[in-house]
Each structure stands twice: as structure tokens, then as C-alpha cells.
Amino acid sequence: MPGIWVVGEIADGGLARISTEVATLARGLGETAGHDVSGIVVGAQPKKAADELARFLPRVVAVSEPATDGNAAATIVAERIAALARNSGPDYLLLGAGPEGRDTAGVLSAMLGWPVLANATGLGWRDDGPTVEMSVFGGKLNTTNAFTGGRGIITVRPNAAAAEPAASPGKVEEASPNGEPQLPRVTVVDSVAEPGAAAPIEEARVVVAGGRGVGGEDGFKVVQELAEALGGVVGATRAAVDAGWINYAHQIGQTGKIVKPQLYLALGISGAIQHKVGMQTAETIVAVNRDPDAPIAEFADLVVVGDLFEVAPAITAALRARSG
Amino acid sequence: MRIVVLMKPVPDTAAGGERLGPDMRLDRAAVPAVVNANDEYALEAALKLTEALGGEVTLLSMAPASAPDTMRKALAMGAHHGVLVTDPVLEGSDTVSTTRVLAAALKTLEYDLAFAGADTSDGGAGVVGPGVAALLGLPLLSYAAKIEPDEAAGRVRVRRLSPTGYDVLEAPMPALVVCTQALGEPRYPSLKGIMAARSKEIVTRSLSDVGVTPEEVGGAVAGTKVLEATSPPARAATEVVREPADVAAERVVAFLAARRII
Ligand SMILES: Cc1cc2nc3c(=O)[nH]c(=O)nc-3n(C[C@H](O)[C@H](O)[C@H](O)COP(=O)(O)OP(=O)(O)OC[C@H]3O[C@@H](n4cnc5c(N)ncnc54)[C@H](O)[C@@H]3O)c2cc1C
Ligand SMILES: Nc1ncnc2c1ncn2[C@@H]1O[C@H](COP(=O)(O)O)[C@@H](O)[C@H]1O
Numbered sequence: 192m193p194g195i196w197v198v199g200e201i202a203d204g205g206l207a208r209i210s211t212e213v214a215t216l217a218r219g220l221g222e223t224a225g226h227d228v229s230g231i232v233v234g235a236q237p238k239k240a241a242d243e244l245a246r247f248l249p250r251v252v253a254v255s256e257p258a259t260d261g262n263a264a265a266t267i268v269a270e271r272i273a274a275l276a277r278n279s280g281p282d283y284l285l286l287g288a289g290p291e292g293r294d295t296a297g298v299l300s301a302m303l304g305w306p307v308l309a310n311a312t313g314l315g316w317r318d319d320g321p322t323v324e325m326s327v328f329g330g331k332l333n334t335t336n337a338f339t340g341g342r343g344i345i346t347v348r349p350n351a352a353a354a355e356p357a358a359s360p361g362k363v364e365e366a367s368p369n370g371e372p373q374l375p376r377v378t379v380v381d382s383v384a385e386p387g388a389a390a391p392i393e394e395a396r397v398v399v400a401g402g403r404g405v406g407g408e409d410g411f412k413v414v415q416e417l418a419e420a421l422g423g424v425v426g427a428t429r430a431a432v433d434a435g436w437i438n439y440a441h442q443i444g445q446t447g448k449i450v451k452p453q454l455y456l457a458l459g460i461s462g463a464i465q466h467k468v469g470m471q472t473a474e475t476i477v478a479v480n481r482d483p484d485a486p487i488a489e490f491a492d493l494v495v496v497g498d499l500f501e502v503a504p505a506i507t508a509a510l511r512a513r514s515g
Numbered sequence: 516m517r518i519v520v521l522m523k524p525v526p527d528t529a530a531g532g533e534r535l536g537p538d539m540r541l542d543r544a545a546v547p548a549v550v551n552a553n554d555e556y557a558l559e560a561a562l563k564l565t566e567a568l569g570g571e572v573t574l575l576s577m578a579p580a581s582a583p584d585t586m587r588k589a590l591a592m593g594a595h596h597g598v599l600v601t602d603p604v605l606e607g608s609d610t611v612s613t614t615r616v617l618a619a620a621l622k623t624l625e626y627d628l629a630f631a632g633a634d635t636s637d638g639g640a641g642v643v644g645p646g647v648a649a650l651l652g653l654p655l656l657s658y659a660a661k662i663e664p665d666e667a668a669g670r671v672r673v674r675r676l677s678p679t680g681y682d683v684l685e686a687p688m689p690a691l692v693v694c695t696q697a698l699g700e701p702r703y704p705s706l707k708g709i710m711a712a713r714s715k716e717i718v719t720r721s722l723s724d725v726g727v728t729p730e731e732v733g734g735a736v737a738g739t740k741v742l743e744a745t746s747p748p749a750r751a752a753t754e755v756v757r758e759p760a761d762v763a764a765e766r767v768v769a770f771l772a773a774r775r776i777i
Contacts, residue, residue: 202678263675263684265645266655288641290658290676293634294693297614297645298655306609306738309640322742327639328533335743343738346640375654377686380672385680397776421777429696439660439697440676445528445636446552446696454776464528465552475774476750477767488753493770495756495763505764510777513768 194227195220195321196281198272199244199251200291201234201264206243208394209287211354213347214247216314217285218357224316226282230361231275233268235260241363247354249361254368263377265294270372273302283321288346296346298374303344308336311347312472321345329445329468349393350451387438390424397423397454400443400470403430404459404480404499411437413503414458420510426450428466444469458499462487479503516570516664518561519624520594521617521631521644524548524578524585528636539741540607540734541637548578548585553632555589555701557694560662561630562593562702568666571595573624577605577616583717590712591704597717598624600725607734610638614646615732619725621651628664628671629653629691644693654686660697664688 197217200207214230221228230244230251241253254275258267272295276284284299286292288310300307313324315335323336323345392398399418401411411425418425426448427441443450445465455473460466462478462485470476471490478491479499488494495502526533526546536542550558561572574589574597576582586597600620605612621629631644648655660681661674671688674681676697704712722729730736754770756763771777 263655263657263682265657266649269649293641294645294655294657296640297642298649300611300642301614301618301646301649304611306611307640307642308739309610309638309642317742326747329528330747331531331533332535332744333747334535334741334745336739336741339738339740346642374649374652375686377654377656377684377690379682380685381683382677383680383683388676388680389678391678432696433700439695442696446556446633454771464531468528475771475776477770483755483757488755490750491753492751493754493756493767495767497757497760497763501760502763502767505760506767509761509764509768513777 194229194281195283195285196276197228197230197244197248198284198286198295199230199232199240200287201232201237201240204236204239206240207287207291208354209289209292209349210244211247212349212352213285213287214244215355216347216352218248220314220316220321231272233259233271234264245361245363246356248357251361251363252366253363254366256368258372258376261379263379265291266298266374266377267372269295269298269302270374271368273299274368276303282342284344286344286346288348292346296344300344305342305344306338307344307346308338309346311345312351314345326472329464330471348449385438388440390438390440392424392426392441392443393448393450395424395450395452397421398426398450398452399423399456399458400426400428400460401431401458402428402460405431405436408436413500417456417503417507420507421454421456423452423454428460457487457491458503460487461485462490516565516568516628516666517573517626518565518570519573519575519621519626519629520554520558520561521629521647522554522558522574522576522586522589523551523635524576524582525551525635525637535741535744539744543579548581550585550589551632551635553634553694553696556696556698557630557632558589558592558594559701560694560698564662564664568664573598573626575617575620575624576600577613577620586717587712588704590715591708592702593708596715598720599717600720600722602722604722604729604733607737608732609737609739610640610642610646611738612732612736614643614650616722616725616727617643618647618650619727620720621647623725627688629689631691631693633658633693633695644691648691654690655693656684656686656690657693659692659694662692662698
């Protein structure tokens with residue numbers, strides 16, 4: 192089956208949200224290019240995720256691989272897909288650009304010798320191959336990229352597209368792989384849930400973020416309350432994370448997450464370049480800062496010059512009064 | 516404990532002058548190079564481990580001939596040696612070439628653990644670490660928030676950040692660990708460290724030294740290319756509100772309502 196394959200990622204037994212976005216983009220690409228688009232899901236119990244992926248794509252292959260039970264999955268998944276890709280010859284493999292997708296893409300690229308275009312913010316088709324939009328140099332430049340040869344791997348950033356199921360669901364085929372994977376296993380000894388770690392800040396429509404100006408763990412209550420009033424989630428700068436006020440899962444920026452919400456509201460955040468790269472593509476940026484000359488004032492849509500401990504609760508109150 | 520840290524010199528994002536050259540490749544001469552931020556976390560974790568357990572940290576970079584200037588900063592933090600693979604052929608390499616060259620170079624070194632950063636601030640693919648592990652048949656322990664080697668047992672445990680907390684991974688050494696910021700803030704080089712770094716050795720290796728033929732790597736065989744580059748549209752002018760909190764709050768709410776966010 193030549194064409195485009197979407198590698199569906201399993202999360203919590205079902206399909207990862209990122210894969211629904213990748214599948215939506217891939218389907219559009221297939222329509223433009225006149226190429227087949229298939230999904231592939233590898234896991235100990237791939238069926239549920241495969242069924243979900245089939246809501247987006249005409250054809251999905253579910254590969255059951257017991258080895259992913261109790262072992263880190265990415266390498267095993269990559270090895271299975273590499274074997275199938277060698278046989279069936281897809282031209283392009285698409286994955287999410289999150290931790291799981293990157294690990295899988297890295298192993299696949301090394302095994303197949305295929306190049307990677309990473310962190311796509313959009314996809315197109317030109318001259319018989321896909322084009323990949325990227326935002327580089329901290330958002331200073333948008334580039335359009337292509338493969339030089341016929342084949343390649345693309346990783347897609349969260350929020351590059353809104354997930355949209357196909358008009359009619361596709362069919363799921365089951366496949367079982369031959370032989371044992373060769374690369375070494377990594378055992379999962381334990382899985383631990385941590386409060387605050389499940390912060391899906393990349394998926395949120397509204398992010399209210401706190402920085403050093405929030406002053407401490409207690410100060411984040413003000414951030415949390417405003418986030419709740421807006422139906423959003425809490426983000427943070429590295430300064431706040433390094434100080435131990437909030438979990439790393441909330442960090443936005445160069446070494447944290449990249450978010451693209453409808454509204455990004457910054458409380459006590461200066462807007463350093465390493466933070467800016469993680470949030471500048473937000474549709475609307477509002478900042479509350481005591482310092483009118485903070486860098487964030489240069490790229491926010493609205494800046495309130497004032498003390499966040501006065502302004503943020505006032506906004507929360509006004510929102511509550513409004514929704515009554 | 517012998518740890519090799521894969522460290523890439525990258526353009527300093529804070530300097531703000533990154534640009535593409537006429538060949539549509541990153542113009543590395545335009546901006547001063549710094550240690551890739553995520554690699555600093557990897558290095559910090561490596562230094563803490565060798566301080567606690569004994570042993571040495573070696574930096575491994577594939578970079579232009581000017582890289583020793585950047586590598587000195589990492590040596591000043593406390594790394595013991597540097598290995599630089601540099602060759603004019605490597606200019607314009609894609610991640611496939613980079614992965615091949617680093618894997619080949621790593622093969623010539625002795626180590627218990629190899630560390631890579633989660634991604635680079637210039638390329639940012641986050642695929643080189645996993646790729647090197649695959650080529651060398653090393654266990655891949657990624658997105659590490661804590662690294663606990665057990666030398667006696669010859670095994671390493673890693674806390675891997677998960678969507679809900681973390682997984683505890685375990686594998687035999689040698690292994691490759693992809694490091695995150697959650698490992699802890701990198702130290703600043705001390706004056707003593709800076710002095711000591713001057714006399715530390717950085718070994719330069721050519722492609723043939725690491726057993727890679729020039730035909731299989733570099734810009735000439737790069738699998739990706741930049742077709743176009745444009746500046747993103749400028750944001751509209753900033754509206755500034757300087758009013759008492761309650762009035763400002765009403766302004767914010769009106770602004771959000773006008774944009775249909777609430
Ligand atoms: C390699 C590298 C990687 C990095 N990666 C990241 C990253 O991923 N994410 C990230 O965020 N940073 C990152 N940083 C750090 C970044 O450079 C900044 O230091 C950081 O973003 C600053 O956080 P901040 O805005 O919270 O703090 P500050 O820069 O200290 O700003 C605090 C702001 O709060 C305002 N303020 C204080 N009190 C109040 C109040 N009561 N009311 C209103 N306003 C108030 C101040 O005027 C100031 O503007 C990185 C740095 C490096 C070197
Ligand atoms: N040229 C290089 N030299 C040394 N290490 C590198 C190089 N390129 C990538 N790496 C390592 O691989 C990690 C991921 O890189 P990337 O896949 O380019 O985002 C980096 O954080 C480094 O640890």
C-alpha cells in the first residue's frame with residue numbers, strides 16, 4: 192500500500208489526541224495529492240485506538256504486538272512499522288511531534304535511512320511531494336520545506352489542525368507481525384501518577400500563565416481562579432517552575448511546551464525570548480504586568496499595567512458577574 | 516561511571532540574529548554559538564552522577580571547526596574531555612547524517628551511559644538521540660526526569676515523564692538516555708572551572724577517523740530542503756490599559772467579548 196501512513200499513537204488505551212489532528216491533516220493531503228492515506232496502530236491492544244483512527248481515515252491496520260505490554264513502546268512500535276514499510280512501501284510516514292512520536296520517528300528514521308521534517312505547523316503538496324510549514328528561530332521566520340528524494344517522515348506539532356472525522360468511517364484490518372523485534376527492550380517497572388502532571392496545556396483553548404511575578408505557590412491560586420473563570424488551564428514560565436511553585440508539565444517555552452491557544456493571558460511574565468517561542472502563535476495575547484516596558488508589552492494585543500494581585504482577581508470577579 | 520554527552524553548539528536564540536544564508540541553510544556565522552539548552556541539562560545530570568559515583572564526562576559534538584569555543588563552556592561546567600567530529604563535508608547535514616556520524620563516533624568511545632538532549636533549539640527534531648540508540652542497538656530511555664544507575668548491577672533506572680506523571684524505566688547499561696529540564700538547573704561555570712577548562716583536551720576527529728565515508732553524509736545527500744522563508748505577519752499594535760484594577764478588568768472583559776473569546 193503505497194502512499195501516506197499515519198502512525199496512530201496509543202494513549203490511555205485509546206487514540207492520542209495528537210493522532211486525530213495528524214490524521215485530519217493527512218487526509219487533506221491525500222485528497223490534494225490523489226494518494227492513499229492509511230493509518231497504522233501498533234500495541235498490545237491496538238483495536239480501540241485503531242477504531243478511533245478509522246473515524247478519520249479510510250483504512251487502518253491494527254498490529255498487535257504483545258511486547259509493548261510492560262516495555263517502553265516507541266522502539267518496538269518503530270521496529271514493527273519499519274518492517275511493514277519495507278514490505279509495503281509507503282512514501283511518507285506522519286507522526287505527532289510529542290515525546291512518543293519523536294522517539295518513534297527517530298528510531299524509524301535511523302532504521303529506514305529516511306529524512307525527517309519536524310514540527311510541522313501545516314502541510315501542503317507540490318511537485319509530487321509534501322511540503323511542510325515550520326516556524327523557526329523562535330517564530331521569527333516561517334519556512335516551507337520539502338524532501339529532496341521520494342520518501343520521508345514528518346512530525347506534526349499539536350494544534351496544527353483541528354481534528355475532523357471523515358464523512359464516513361474507514362475499515363480496520365488486523366495484522367500480526369512476524370518474528371521478534373531485535374532492538375533491546377526497556378522495561379516499565381512502574382507507572383506513577385503525580386498531581387499536576389496531567390496538564391494538557393497544549394490542548395487548551397485558554398491558557399492563563401503565571402511567572403516570577405506570581406511570587407510563590409500561593410500566588411498561583413490567583414492564576415488558577417482566573418483560569419477556571421475562563422474555562423482554561425494554568426501555564427507557567429521556567430522561572431516559576433525552577434522555583435518549585437508549579438510542576439514542569441505546565442512550563443511553556445523553549446525547553447517546555449509550545450501552546451497555540453485562542454487566548455494566552457500572562458500574569459507577572461516578562462516575555463523573555465525563551466518563553467515567547469512557546470506562546471507567540473496564540474491568537475490573542477493579554478498581559479498583566481507592573482512594568483510597562485516589559486518585553487511582553489511589545490507583542491501582546493492588550494497590556495494592563497498594574498499589580499496582578501489586584502487586576503487578576505478583578506478580572507475573575509468581572510467574569511463571574513458576567514456569567515452570573 | 517563513564518558518561519558521554521551529545522552536545523550541539525547552536526545559535527544563541529537570545530542574540531536574536533538568526534538567519535538563513537543565500538543557500539537557504541542556517542547561517543551559522545551570523546550568530547554566536549552556545550551550548551544547546553537541553554544539552555546543558557543533560558550535562559548537569561551527567562556531572563551530578565559522576566560527582567556522586569566517580570567517573571568522567573566526555574562531550575561529543577559534530578560541528579564546524581569553531582566548535583571548541585562553545586565546548587570550552589561545557590568543559591568549564593565540569594566535563595572532562597571533548598570529542599569534536601568536524602569535516603567540511605558535514606556542512607548542511609540533515610538529522611540522518613548527524614545520527615550516523617554521532618553513532619559512529621560514539622562507537623569509538625567507552626561509556627556506560629550516553630546522554631542526549633530532548634531536542635535542539637535550531638533543528639528541534641528531537642530524533643537524533645533515539646536514532647543513535649537504534650543504530651547502536653542501545654536501550655533508549657527517553658524524557659528523563661531522574662536517572663539512577665546501579666553500577667554493580669550494570670543497570671540504569673530512569674523516570675520518564677508521562678502524560679499523567681512518570682514511568683519508571685529500567686534497562687541494562689550501556690544505554691542512551693534522552694534528558695529533560697526536569698533533571699535540574701544547569702550550574703554556571705565557576706572561575707576555577709573556566710581556568711581548568713583551558714587545559715582540558717578536545718580531540719578533533721575527521722569523518723574517516725570515525726569510519727564514515729563522505730558519500731553517505733553531509734549537505735550533498737541531505738534529505739530535506741527549505742523551499743521558501745517568509746516573515747510571519749506582524750501582530751497588530753498593542754493596546755495599553757492604565758486604569759485602576761476594577762476599571763481595567765472591565766476593559767479586559769470587553770476586549771475578550773469583542774473577540775468572541777468569552
Ligand atoms: C537556555 C534557556 C532556556 C529557557 N527556556 C525557557 C522556557 O522554556 N520557558 C520559560 O518561560 N523560560 C525559559 N528560559 C528563561 C527565560 O530566559 C526567562 O528567564 C524566564 O522566562 C523569565 O520568567 P518570568 O517572566 O516569569 O520572570 P521575570 O523575567 O523575572 O519577569 C517577571 C515579570 O513579572 C512582573 N511582575 C512582578 N511582580 C508583579 C506583580 N505583582 N504584578 C504584575 N507584574 C509583576 C515584572 O515586572 C516582570 O516583568 C530559558 C532560559 C534559557 C537561558
Ligand atoms: N551535531 C550534533 N552534535 C552533538 N549532539 C547532537 C548534534 N545534533 C543533535 N545532537 C544531540 O541530539 C539531541 C536531539 O537533537 P535534534 O534531533 O536535532 O533535536 C540534541 O539535544 C543533542 O544531544
